Amino acid sequence: MRRLFFTLFALATGLVCEATHIVGGELYYDHLGGDQYQVSLKLFRDCGPGNVNDTQYDGVVSIGVFGGDGTEFSVQTLQFPGSEQVTVTLNDPCLTAPPTICVELAIYTGVFTLPARPDGYHLTYQRCCRTPTIVNVPNAGDLGLTCTVRIPGSVVNNSSARFAEYPPIALCLDQDLIFDHSATDPDGDSLAYDLCTPFNGGTAFDPIPVPTAPPYTEIPWAAGYSETNQVDSDPGIAIDPLTGVLTVRPTLAASYTVAVRVKEYRAGVLLSETRRDFRFDVVPCQSAVLAEIGPQTDPGNDPCAGLEVAFVNASQTGQLWFWDFGDTGSESDTSSAFSPTWTYAEPGTYLITLINNPGYSCADTAIATFVVNEPLVVSFAAPGPVCGTLVTEFIAQGNQTTAATYSWQFGANATPQTASTGTVDVTFEGTGTSTVTLTVVENGCTSTFSDEVTAYPEPTAFYTGSPPSPQPYGTDILFVDGTTGNGSQLVAQEWTSSGNPVGSGSPLEWNSPLPGTYLIQLEVTTADGCTATYQLPYEITKVPIIIPNVFTPNGDGSNEQFSIRNVEQHKNEFTVYNRWGMSIFQASNYRNQWSGLGIPDGTYFYELKLQNGNIHAGHLTLLR
Secondary structure (H helix, E strand, O other): OHHHHHHHHHHHOOOOOOOOOEEEEEEEEEEEEOOEEEEEEEEEEEOOOOOOOOOOOOOEEEEEEEEOOOOEEEEEEEEOOOEEEOOOOOOOOOOEOOOOOOEEEEEEEEEEEOOOOOOOEEEEEEEEOEOOOEOOOOOHHHOEEEEEEEEOOOOOOOOOOEEOOOOOOEEEOOOOEEEEOOEEOOOOOEEEEEEOOOEOOOOOOOOOOOOOOOOOOEOOOOOOOEOOEOOOEOOOOEEOOOOOEEEEOEOOOOEEEEEEEEEEEEOOEEEEEEEEEEEEEEEOOEOOOOOOEOOOOOOOOOOOOOOEEEOOEOOOOOOOEEEEOOOOOOOOOEEOOOOOEEEOOOOEEEEEEEEEOOOOOOOEEEEEEEEEOOOOOEEOOOOOOEEOOEEEEEEOEEOOOOOOEEEEEOOOOEEOOEEOOOEEEEEEOOOEEEEEEEEEEEOOEEEEEEEEEEEEOOOEOOEEEEOOOOEEOOOOEEEEEOOEOOOOOEEEEEEEEOOEEEEEOOOEEEOOOOOEEEEEEEEEEEOOOOEEEEEEEEEEEOOOOEOOOEEOOOOOOOOOOOOOEOHHHOOEEEEEEOOOOOEEEEEEOOOOOOOOOOOOOEEEEEEEEEOOOOEEEEEEEEOO
16 A cells, blocks of 8 residues: 555656666765754766656655664655756776766755664665666666665764765776775774675666665676676776775776675774665777867957956867966966966967877877957047137047057048047137047057047127217217127126226116226127127217306305306315315315305305316305
């Protein structure tokens, strides 16, 4: 009933396939403390042609847990963690394995709770089937494998041994293989190695069997093969019992099942053993080796990209590499990396050497010449926006030398429109934006820089004055802006009279200026910040000073004040004296306001001092 249930479960979860073409596997564990153990199952499968889609890994694997006496404790499952392809590495770097060789690795892990018991536990995984082409096992396609490991009951805190490296997937026919097949033990227990016979597992009719308790059946050997003669080899396959070094020289191209066992001892007591069951594919290897350096046109090798060069190894075969970067100023300009990077101390032309498989009879050498330059960086300083015609000097800047060639493009509005020197005087006629482009070429490297220059239109300032100059004092003058913006909007008008501000905007009223000649200037500003001025002289003429000698403040409304005609046109000081020379009236900037109030009729004397220095003096008669 339990087997039927498990088979139905496997069918329901899609785990069963006709054959899995197992390449090999091993089971080991780590004691985490207390009753906790982390169990790991390594499985290798064939992913070569014809096995890609129909031999996928199981989504779930079952690990049987049995007591030391063989009684079943539990069956625990581990989830598929994903897989990775194993790199095919040959024992001779001069040889290349056929592309059909492919093996994948998956490592299933899980934590088991296993209470301590005197007789310990057996952990077991079983699966079918092996690759049918295996020659040292009869009917290999009908045979499976059993991976098992023991947890000793008499020893506390034991972690099992596990093999460090996986053997080469492919062995070259008639070539020696010396492989370190040693294992490691987390507890530092003593380890011993030998060849062993693999255990059988499931069958083609029951490929995912319910794990069974030990003891387990070993696979049969085909005629001519045995536990100590697992491979056609001369000398025969062997493993050093102390070091785990495996030696073999295969003499027949075929697939073989091979098993190696590591035994774990503590204080002379055998604790556990781990069998690694794996497949050797002996193939006739090719020995074509060719060294090839990727051209400097490859990405990262641009001769103008700088002093750091990322070399591209374009060799199709080979395992070992020697690069010489040709940097005579350094003693460390070599590398064994597949595609190395080197930074040169200075620009130059360098001879690059690549040796594929150095030191072997199949070594091949490639030589290439690389040109290395600092990146060419050029620029120029473009003038800021100007008003009107732009006349400027362009100077090429950057890291170019005197060997560089120049190509300037200034546009249709410029004189000249092109140039080929590092420094150029240019005039941009008219207004608008022009694009200036500089291209510099040196040592096969090219760099281009562009910027814009802009010239805004200048306004043409103009105004009119009404009435026109000259005008007598007292005349109100109106100035009207007649400026032409030449395509730009006017945003300000400022007026000055002989340098002194008199107002903004247009039109401008100029009221009652004193006599004199004034320089009237209009300054206009456009939205682009361009300005222009226009100025003209404007004359205000004087009128004569006429001083009467009689006035009659008698209340009849006529001649009531001492009125001096046009006196208001002048700044002045006015004083009236009696006949004894005493001042009886005084005013600054006299404006005809004296009426003789409180003064008796009679003759008086006056003095009028004008700002321009003229003095008018005389006598006057007051009559009522």
